[in-house]
Amino acid sequence: MKNEEAPLRIGLIGFGCVGQGFYDVVQQRPELGLVITRIAVKSPDKPRTLPADRFSFQADDLAADPALDVLVEVIDDAAEAFRLVSAALRRGRRVATANKAMLARHLPELVQLQADFGGTLLYEAAVCGSIPIIRTLDQYFSHEPLRAVSGIFNGSSNYVLTRMAEDGSDYGSALAEAQAQGFAETDPALDMGAFDPRSKAVILAAHAYGVFLNPNEVLNLGIEGIAAADIARAAALGQKIKVVAGLYRLPNGRVTAVVTPQLLGPESPLYAVEREFNGVVLEAEFAGPQFLHGRGAGGHPTGSAVLADVLALRRGLRYGYAKRATAPAVQLTEDLVLDAYVRHPDVGVLREVLTWLELDPEALRTDAHGTYATGAVALEQLQAWRAELRQLGVFVARTGEVRPAAVPADASAAARAALV
Ligand SMILES: NC(=O)c1ccc[n+]([C@@H]2O[C@H](COP(=O)([O-])OP(=O)(O)OC[C@H]3O[C@@H](n4cnc5c(N)ncnc54)[C@H](OP(=O)(O)O)[C@@H]3O)[C@@H](O)[C@H]2O)c1
Numbered sequence: 401m402k403n404e405e406a407p408l409r410i411g412l413i414g415f416g417c418v419g420q421g422f423y424d425v426v427q428q429r430p431e432l433g434l435v436i437t438r439i440a441v442k443s444p445d446k447p448r449t450l451p452a453d454r455f456s457f458q459a460d461d462l463a464a465d466p467a468l469d470v471l472v473e474v475i476d477d478a479a480e481a482f483r484l485v486s487a488a489l490r491r492g493r494r495v496a497t498a499n500k501a502m503l504a505r506h507l508p509e510l511v512q513l514q515a516d517f518g519g520t521l522l523y524e525a526a527v528c529g530s531i532p533i534i535r536t537l538d539q540y541f542s543h544e545p546l547r548a549v550s551g552i553f554n555g556s557s558n559y560v561l562t563r564m565a566e567d568g569s570d571y572g573s574a575l576a577e578a579q580a581q582g583f584a585e586t587d588p589a590l591d592m593g594a595f596d597p598r599s600k601a602v603i604l605a606a607h608a609y610g611v612f613l614n615p616n617e618v619l620n621l622g623i624e625g626i627a628a629a630d631i632a633r634a635a636a637l638g639q640k641i642k643v644v645a646g647l648y649r650l651p652n653g654r655v656t657a658v659v660t661p662q663l664l665g666p667e668s669p670l671y672a673v674e675r676e677f678n679g680v681v682l683e684a685e686f687a688g689p690q691f692l693h694g695r696g697a698g699g700h701p702t703g704s705a706v707l708a709d710v711l712a713l714r715r716g717l718r719y720g721y722a723k724r725a726t727a728p729a730v731q732l733t734e735d736l737v738l739d740a741y742v743r744h745p746d747v748g749v750l751r752e753v754l755t756w757l758e759l760d761p762e763a764l765r766t767d768a769h770g771t772y773a774t775g776a777v778a779l780e781q782l783q784a785w786r787a788e789l790r791q792l793g794v795f796v797a798r799t800g801e802v803r804p805a806a807v808p809a810d811a812s813a814a815a816r817a818a819l820v
Contacts, residue, residue, distance in 0.1 A: 405433055405714070406433070407433045407434065407435045408433060408434050408435065408469045408470060408710070408714050409435055409437040409467060409468050409469045409470075410426075410434060410435065410436045410437060410468065410469070410470050410471075410472055410710060411437060411438045411439075411440070411462035411463075411465060411468040411470070411471045411472070412436050412438070412439045412440070412462075412472045412474070413439075413440045413459045413462055413463075413471065413472065413473045413474065413475055413484060414440075414441065414472075414473065414474035414475035414476070415439055415441045415448070415450075415455070416474070416475075416476060417582075417698070417699045417702070418474040418498050418525065418699060418702045418703060418706065419439070419441075419472075419474045420449065420699055420703075421698065421699025421700045421701075421702055421703030421704075421706075422472060422474065422699075422702075422703035422706045422707060423436060423439075423450075423703075424699065424700065424703060425700060425703045425704055425707050426707065429707075432711070434707075434710060434711075437467070437468060438456060438461075438462050438465065438468065439454055439455050439456070440455070440456050440457065440458060440459040440461070440462050441455050441456075441457065442457065442475070443457075444457055459475070459480075459484050460484070460487070463484055463487050463488040463491070463493070464487075464491070469494065469714075470493075470494045470495070470496065470710055470713050470714070471488050471493055471494070471495045471496070472495075472496045472497075472706055472710065473485050473488075473495060473496070473497040473498075473499065474497070474498045474499070474525075474706065475499070478499055478501040478502040478505065479502075481497065481499040481502045482502045482505070482506050485497055485499075485502070485510065485521065486506075486509070486510065486513055488519065489510065489513040489514055489517055489519040489521060490513060490517050490519075491517070491519070492517045492518040492519045493519045494519060494520045494713040495519065495520070495521050495522075495713075496521075496522050496523065496524075496525070496706055496709035496710055496713060497521065497522075497523050497525075497526065498523065498525035498526050498702060498705075498706060499523075499526060500523075500526040500527060500596065500599040500600055500603060501590075501596075501599050503523055503526055503599070503602075503603050504598070504599035504600075504602040504603055504615045505615065507602070507603065507606055507612055508612045511606075511721065514718070520713060520716075520717075520718050521719075522709040522712055522713060522717065522718075522719065523603070523709070524705040524706075524708055524709050525702045525703075525705035525706045525709065526600070526603060527553065527600040527603050527604060528551070528553055528600065528678040528680060528692075528694070528696045529555070529678065529694070529695050529696040529697045529698065529701045529702045529705060530694045530695045530696070530701035530702065530704050530705055531678055531679075531680060531692045531693070531694040531695075531696065532692075532705070532708065533604065533680050533692060534603070534604070534607055534719070535708075535712075536682075536692070537549070537604060537607040537608045537682075538607040538719045538720055538721065538722075539720065541608070541682070541684060541687075542720055542722040542723070543722060543723075544684050544685055544686055544687060545649070545684075545685040546608050546609070546647075546649065546682060546683065546684055546685065547648070547649050547683040547684070547685060548646060548647065548648045548649065548681070548682075548683040549604055549608045549646070549647045549680065549681075549682055549683075550644055550645065550646035550647065550648070550670075550680070550681050551644065551645060551646075551670060551673075551678065551679050551680035551681055552597075552642055552643065552644065552645075552670055552673045552677075552678050552679050552696075553596070553597035553600040553601065553643075553645045553678055553680075553696065554591050554594070554596050554597040554600075554643060554645075554678075554696070555583055555675070555676035555677065555678055555695075555696040555697045556578050556583045556584040556585070556588070556591035556592070556596075556676070556697075557591050557592055557594070557597075557622070557623055557643045558642065558643065558673065558674070558675065558676065558677065558678070558696075559574075559577075559578045559581070559583045559584075559675050559676045560574040560575050560578050560584075560592070560623065561574075561623065561626075561631075561640070561641055561642060561643070562674045562675045563577055563578070564626070564628065564631050565631050565635065565640055565641075568628055568631075568632075569628075570627070570628055571623070571624075571626050571627065575588060575592065581676075583676045583697065589624075592622050592623055592624050593620070593622035593624060593790060594620040594621060594622035594623075594643055594645075594659045594660070595615075595620060595622075597620070597643060597645040597659050598615055598618050598620040598645065598659045599615055600645060601613075601618065601645040601646070601647060601657050601659055602614075602615045602618060602657070604647060605647050605655070605657060606721060606724075607719065607721065607723070608647055608723070609647065609649075609655045609723055609727060609728060610721060610722070610723030610724035610725065610726065610727035610728075611655055611727045611728065611730050613657055613730065613732075617732050618657045618658065618659065618732060619657075619658050619659065619660065619732070619733060619779055619782055619783050619786065620658075620659040620660070620786070621659070621660040621661065621782065621786065621789070621790075621796050621797075622643070622661075622790070623641075623643060623661055623795070624790065624793060625743075625744070625789075625790075625792075625793035625794050625795035625796075626641070626661070626795050627743070627745070627795065629743070629769035629770055629772075630741075630743060630772075630795055630797070632769055633741075633767070633769060633772070634663050637663070637665075638665055638666065639663045639664055639665050639671075640663070640664055640671055641661050641662070641663055641664075641797055642661070642662055642664050642670055642671070642673070643659065643660070643661050643662075644659070644660065644661075644662040644664070644670065644798075645657075645658075645659040646658055646659070646801075646802070648801065648802055649728070650731060650736075650804060651804065651807075652731070652804070653728055653729075654728055654729045654730060654731040655728050655729075655730055655731070656730070656731050656732055656736060656802055657730075657732060658738070658779065658798075658802055660738070660796065660797065660798050661795070661796070661797035661798070662797060662798045662799075663741065663797055663798070663799045668681075669681055669691040669693070673693060676695065676696060676697060676698070677693060677694065677695060677696060678693070678694060678695070678696030679691065679692065679693045679694075680692045680693075732779070732783075733778075733779035733780045733782075733783045734779075734780065735804055735805045735806070736778070736779045736780075736802050736803065736804060736805060737776045737777060737778050737779065737802070737803060737804075737805045738776070738777060738779065738782075738798040738800065738801070738802050738803070739774070739775070739776050739777075739798060739799045739800040740757070740759075740774065740775060740776070740777040740782075740796055740797065740798055740799065741772060741773075741774050741795075741796070741797045741798075741799055742754070742757065742759070742763075742772065742773045742774070742775075742777075742794065742795070742796050743770075743771070743772040743773070743794070743795045744792065744793065744794045744795070745770065747764075747771050749792060749794070750764070750771060750772075750773060750794075751764070753785075753789070753792070753794050754773055756781065756784075756785045756788070757775075757777045757778075757781045757782065757785065758777070758778065758781055759773060759775045759777060760775065763775040774799065777796075778805065779802065782796065
C-alpha cells in the first residue's frame, strides 16, 4: 500500500541499541513514508554502522530544527533526556521517548508542558519494550476501573532468575551470563535492585489509575541477595521466584504500588514468563483478567514500539490520562502488610533483621538449605529498612499479595471487604 502523505521527517537523538533498532525497522518499511533526516549522538570517535556524515553531536540543534516533524529521544542519560525533551515540548513539538527513568521522575512536569505548549509526548517503548501496555491502559481501558496491574517489567532480572531455576546456577554466574548476552546494564543495580521496574510501575500508575507517584516512595526490593537455596525452596513448593511490580486497588478504594520478588505458582500467568520476556496481568472490573506477554527489551522489539509511537504522532494521537479526573487516594505503605520470606546466610544477621522487621524469632525455620524466616511484615518497616536490607544482601520475597494489616492472610474476599 502506497503512502500518499508527505514524508514525515524524523530527528533521532541517540543511536545505541534502541536508536539503531528503530532506524532498522524504519528502513525495512519504506512504504510508511518515514525519513530519518538527522541523527544526533554523543561521542565523535565511536565507530558507527552508518557513514560519519549522517551524525551530528548537538542534540539541541535537532530539538530546535523546524524542518523536523517528530523527534525520537532514545539516549541513556535521564537528566539530559529531560532537558532535551522538555525544551522540545516548550516549542510545542511531537516527541517519542523510551526513557523510563526520566519519565518516572518527571511525568507531572512533562504532562503540564504538553498542556501549556501544545506539544505531544508518547512513550510506549519505555514500559515492557514491545508490549503495547501504555496505549492499552490509556486508550482502551481509559474508563474501566482496574483492580490490579502487575507484571514482570524487567527482562534482565527475569533472565537471571530463569537461569538460576533452570540449572541451579548461582546469582553471580547467572548475572554474568545476562551481561554477556547484552540483557543487563553495565551497572546491574538498576535492573537487579528493581529500580527499573519501579520506574515502569510509576509510569503505568498514571494511565491505569490517574495517579502520579514519586518513585522514591514506592517500595522496591530486588534480587541482589538471592541464592540457589531460595530458588530450591520455591521449587519444592512447585513455585518460582519472579520480580513482580504491582499496582493494586485496596479494599478501601485507594491504590498501592510495590515492587518485590514474589513466589508464584503455575496458576499465575507470570509463572511462565521466562528469560528476557516481560508479562503484564490486568484485572479489569468488567473485562476480567487479561494477560500480555512479549519481549521487554532489545533493538527491534523496542524499535517497533517507537515506530508505533511515531505513526501515532503523525495521526495526532495524544495520551488522554482520563483517570486523572477521578484519581483515587494513594496508600503506599501505611497499615499495609505482606507475607514475607526473609533470608540471609549469616543467622546472626538474620536475627537482627527480624527485629528490624518486627518479626518474632519464632519465625526462623531451618531446613536442608539453611535458615530462613517467614511472617507478615509491615510495608512501613520494609520501606524504612530497605537501604540496609539491600546493603547487607538480605533476600526478601513476598509469598502473597499486599493486604491491609487488619485483614488476615487467609480471609475471604467478602471478609476482607468487611474489615476495611
Ligand atoms: N535497550 C533496551 O532494550 C531498552 C528498552 C526500553 C527502553 N530503553 C531505554 O531507551 C534509552 C536508550 O537505551 P539504549 O539501550 O539504546 O542505550 P545505549 O545503547 O547506551 O545508547 C545510548 C545512545 O545515546 C547517545 N547519547 C547519550 N547521551 C547523549 C547526548 N547527550 N546527546 C546525544 N546522544 C547521546 C549515545 O551516543 P554514543 O553512541 O555517542 O555513545 C548512544 O548512541 C534509555 O533510556 C533506555 O532506558 C532501552
